[in-house]
Amino acid sequence: GAGVSQTPSNKVTEKGKYVELRCDPISGHTALYWYRQSLGQGPEFLIYFQGTGAADDSGLPNDRFFAVRPEGSVSTLKIQRTERGDSAVYLCASSLTSGRNEQFFGPGTRLTVL
Amino acid sequence: GESVGLHLPTLSVQEGDNSIINCAYSNSASDYFIWYKQESGKGPQFIIDIRSNMDKRQGQRVTVLLNKTVKHLSLQIAATQPGDSAVYFCAENGASYGKLTFGQGTILTVHP
Numbered sequence: 201g202a203g204v205s206q207t208p209s210n211k212v213t214e215k216g217k218y219v220e221l222r223c224d225p226i227s228g229h230t231a232l233y234w235y236r237q238s239l240g241q242g243p244e245f246l247i248y249f250q251g252t253g254a255a256d257d258s259g260l261p262n263d264r265f266f267a268v269r270p271e272g273s274v275s276t277l278k279i280q281r282t283e284r285g286d287s288a289v290y291l292c293a294s295s296l297t298s299g300r301n302e303q304f305f306g307p308g309t310r311l312t313v314l
Numbered sequence: 315g316e317s318v319g320l321h322l323p324t325l326s327v328q329e330g331d332n333s334i335i336n337c338a339y340s341n342s343a344s345d346y347f348i349w350y351k352q353e354s355g356k357g358p359q360f361i362i363d364i365r366s367n368m369d370k371r372q373g374q375r376v377t378v379l380l381n382k383t384v385k386h387l388s389l390q391i392a393a394t395q396p397g398d399s400a401v402y403f404c405a406e407n408g409a410s411y412g413k414l415t416f417g418q419g420t421i422l423t424v425h426p
Binding site: 244250295300302 | 359
């Protein structure tokens with residue numbers, strides 16, 4: 201079956217602009233995760249959803265970052281007033297349920313803020 | 315197991331050799347650990363996991379060892395192949411039910 205997909209694969213924007221990044225999880229997976237990966241570093245947790253609700257958003261760096269998953273499937277990560285420091289690869293993962301289960305990662309969206 | 319910047323540890327081996335990649339984790343309460351492989355331009359790919367009630371687990375050509383006393387994980391790859399060349403990350407799941415904390419990563423290069 202299809203894996204986790206993310207769109208767009210690349211996004212270039214200007215400082216101060218608003219961006220949306222989309223994640224389509226594996227069908228039937230109830231848990232969905234967002235991570236951010238800077239060059240040369242491991243992924244850094246942002247937020248995860250169990251169903252439609254955000255179960256843990258402790259990794260969101262500030263209130264410019266917001267994520268939704270209104271129907272418990274597709275999720276959108278929204279970044280307002282982008283800054284150059286937001287440039288990174290944003291990774292989405294899903295798992296059958298939350299907890300000690302394998303997280304399957306998508307290919308990521310590379311965000312560049314000029 | 316926090317990332318420290320651009321200079322990842324590297325391991326260079328010959329094809330057919332065994333490889334050992336090490337990882338120190340930070341949270342003594344973590345009870346689930348995973349090794350991921352990441353190739354350039356791709357997301358992390360699951361390799362093997364281990365729960366804290368075990369000290370060793372074997373998969374196909376891979377073995378993970380867990381030493382809770384010193385908070386250390388290792389990944390052993392047998393008969394390493396050029397296709398194993400990638401960055402390898404350990405991750406721990408302890409602080410929150412769904413949140414993974416990733417280690418620094420090690421670049422593995424396999425020479426034919």
